[in-house]
Amino acid sequence: MTRVLVVEDESAIAELVAINLRHAGYEVGLAASAEAAQGEVDRVLPALVLLDWMLPGRSGLDLVRRWRADARTRDLPVIMLTARSEEADTVAGLESGADDYLTKPFSPKELLARIRAVLRRRAPQALDDAVRVGGLTLDPATHRVVFDEGGTLRDVRVGPTEFRLLHFLMTHPERVHSRAQLLDRVWGDHVFIEERTVDVHIKRLREALAPVNCAGLVETVRGSGYRLARPAAGSLAA
Numbered sequence: 001m002t003r004v005l006v007v008e009d010e011s012a013i014a015e016l017v018a019i020n021l022r023h024a025g026y027e028v029g030l031a032a033s034a035e036a037a038q039g040e041v042d043r044v045l046p047a048l049v050l051l052d053w054m055l056p057g058r059s060g061l062d063l064v065r066r067w068r069a070d071a072r073t074r075d076l077p078v079i080m081l082t083a084r085s086e087e088a089d090t091v092a093g094l095e096s097g098a099d100d101y102l103t104k105p106f107s108p109k110e111l112l113a114r115i116r117a118v119l120r121r122r123a124p125q126a127l128d129d130a131v132r133v134g135g136l137t138l139d140p141a142t143h144r145v146v147f148d149e150g151g152t153l154r155d156v157r158v159g160p161t162e163f164r165l166l167h168f169l170m171t172h173p174e175r176v177h178s179r180a181q182l183l184d185r186v187w188g189d190h191v192f193i194e195e196r197t198v199d200v201h202i203k204r205l206r207e208a209l210a211p212v213n214c215a216g217l218v219e220t221v222r223g224s225g226y227r228l229a230r231p232a233a234g235s236l237a238a
Helices: 011-023 034-043 060-069 087-095 108-122 160-171 179-187 196-212
Strands: 003-007 027-031 048-052 078-082 100-103 131-133 136-139 144-149 152-155 218-221 225-228
Touching (some): 003 034, 011 027, 011 108, 027 034, 048 060, 048 108, 060 078, 060 087, 078 108, 087 100, 136 160, 179 196, 179 225
Parallel strands (some): 003 027, 003 048, 048 078
Antiparallel strands (some): 144 152, 218 225
8 A cells, every 4th residue: 555654743734634645545654743754754665755844843845855865765755735835935845856835725636636646757656557568467456467468368467576576667667676676666675685585576477477478578687687678569568
């Protein structure tokens, strides 16, 4: 489940946002101060942060700048929620590194639309939308992988870890990912396991894809890591 961290010191607003997020299927974490927010992010990276500007002790703007300066949190999606509606404030928020800026009061529908838009740009693997590469389709909502074989859909049976691995690779096609990056994005950045574990699951994923002739989509890039290649036109996986 996609986890969103809500950083808001007004409890009524925080709870209202949390209720709408949970109703939309998100897991929600709450933090009422900059210090608490940093603690939550240090513990485990959320998929996205909804961040108030005015917080006890330290401003949301300072937090964004800190996260953007840290390699671990540089790509953390952040939407600022604030009562500061002047153009200069919006510019300052975006220039600090926020992905979007929404002023209070706001409608729950608009907030959810903004969240999905930011996740689509920053972290597409956090969405529940079906992903397609060639004839291969992965649907997070049904936890199903199918291959379109000339109009006939064939199920591809993959384990839970291989499913997450394939999901990440399919939402980032053609990009090369190191073992360390895959561990962070697929297993979680606070899970301490050997990097060679990735090789084992890549092997299992290829074995699962072999019956539909898609094993070759998962390529090894010598000295760098792995990538999912888009199938060439006219190939069996196209």
